[in-house]
Amino acid sequence: MKAATRPKYCSPNALFITELPIPTPKENEILVKVKATTVNRSDCGVLTGKPWLIRCFIGLFKPMRIVTGTDFSGMIVKKGKQVKNFNLGDDVYGFFDEGLCSHAEYVCVSIKTAILKKPSGLNYEQAAASLEGAHYAFNFLNKVDLKPGAKVLVNGGTGAIGNAAIQFLKYNGAIVTATCETDYIPALKSLGTDIVIDYTKEDFTKLNEQFDFVFDAVGKSSFSKCKPILNPNGIYISSELGANWQNPLLAIISPLMKGKKVKFPLPISIPRSMAFINDIIEKGKFSPLIDRTYRIEQIREAFEYVMSGQKKGNVIIVFD
Ligand SMILES: NC(=O)c1ccc[n+]([C@@H]2O[C@H](COP(=O)([O-])OP(=O)(O)OC[C@H]3O[C@@H](n4cnc5c(N)ncnc54)[C@H](OP(=O)(O)O)[C@@H]3O)[C@@H](O)[C@H]2O)c1
Known part of the structure; x- marks a missing residue:
């Protein structure tokens, strides 16, 4: 599968699209075929390791995860034995600000992470854009x-x-x-x-x-x-x-x-935020602003644009 990788903290020009094996889900994980993800301001922190404080959570000297990406929407294609509340074929979306390795065609996610079934009124791009901001x-x-x-x-x-x-x-x-x-x-x-x-x-x-x-x-x-x-x-x-x-x-x-x-808005609980976001989407009262869509091969450009501080709402990454 294609994935955006970097072995150390870097700027976008040192981020590469690499071929990696599709991961196998553990007992409490789902394997999601990612349909859309975003490049957001949290991703910029995860990529560069700046501000330095962020390294306390994502790896002091080098990133704990070599694949970038903090959010996704997509479809479950495999699941571990302990996963009861999701089924194969379910559309889901999720976010974790310390990194989910979701700038990849497939991602394994623990069911303890903030993931929910995607509201049917949103397409994959809109769902991915409904999370970080x-x-x-x-x-x-x-x-x-x-x-x-x-x-x-x-x-x-x-x-x-x-x-x-x-x-x-x-x-x-x-x-x-x-x-x-x-x-x-x-x-x-x-x-x-x-x-x-x-x-x-x-x-x-x-x-x-x-x-x-x-x-x-x-x-x-x-x-x-x-x-x-x-x-x-x-x-x-x-x-x-x-x-x-x-x-x-x-x-x-x-x-x-x-x-x-x-x-100071210290973000406490992502599942609590997602419950609110999901509810307001279901009520038809929230639709995220979307700026541009890039293909995964263009991820460096996407990061550079986001780092310019000029994006309007959300920048989407797609795979097909
Ligand atoms: N505390 C946290 O945990 C946390 C987490 C995520 C992000 N952040 C920070 O929060 C900030 C916002 O993040 P974001 O993702 O929402 O940013 P963003 O999407 O990159 O937003 C930038 C937007 O702000 C507008 N803008 C820039 N300067 C402006 C000004 N002086 N007055 C009015 N609008 C202005 C830009 O429009 P124009 O190009 O038209 O000016 C652009 O649309 C960033 O600084 C980010 O680092 C903090």
Whole structure:
């Protein structure tokens, strides 16, 4: 089978398409013929081993898994004896941020991993695109007490996290303002965004209104810049550590003080995120933004594009 491999942490130009034997599932594993996977920002961390902190989970000196890939959708073609809740021919999708070796034609996955049957309303590409960004977006929402009518600003509405956050917020009855560049204003409107700010023309931190929450889905702003647009008990959450890695520290210190606060969206449970994502898909309230589709042979290009920070939603990899 074709698989994207690298023996050590590297940039995309040292990633190779290699022929590997199809793996055999252990007793508690399924073998999935991968139909679609994505290249996402977690994959970039898994490929490069940066930021360094990530190596505590994926291999200190070299990657524990030589095949890249953190998510997939596909069909079960073999299963181990202990697997009872999945059948051959089932369409499934799954995600594990530390790596699943899913940039390959076949992948063996333990049933203890976050895998679910694919909702029938989504094709394989849409299913693979519903995982990584949506998981992090859900981990913004579950850090706050979101009430219907809450005013929320999403910075970076065209990102994988941003577009999922907008849809989840609208599902929860929030009033959403989001930023993007000029060409994507209609796309954000179609997701239900109430007010779209063109960030190339207007600085959202200078808006003359206040929000209950600012979700900085691209980590390009900061708590200090957003303070003027937060209401007196408003909360700032960023997907990034901050220019000086200040966001986790502020998340510890700011709850000790009165007023505006920072929370850090440490993603806790992928199965919990997936249960939410699956439910909202089944209700027809979430459809991930998809940018480009590449073939597995073009995976270097896909990584380079994702690392440019300009992808709109999700970048898909297909095999056939
Ligand atoms: N904390 C975690 O565990 C975790 C996990 C995954 C990702 N992340 C981080 O979260 C961030 C977002 O990830 P993602 O996958 O959602 O990113 P992404 O899909 O690569 O999003 C980038 C998007 O943001 C837009 N953008 C860039 N600068 C902007 C700005 N100043 N204002 C508004 N929009 C802007 C880009 O559009 P234009 O090209 O039009 O500007 C692009 O569509 C990344 O920095 C990533 O490293 C964190």
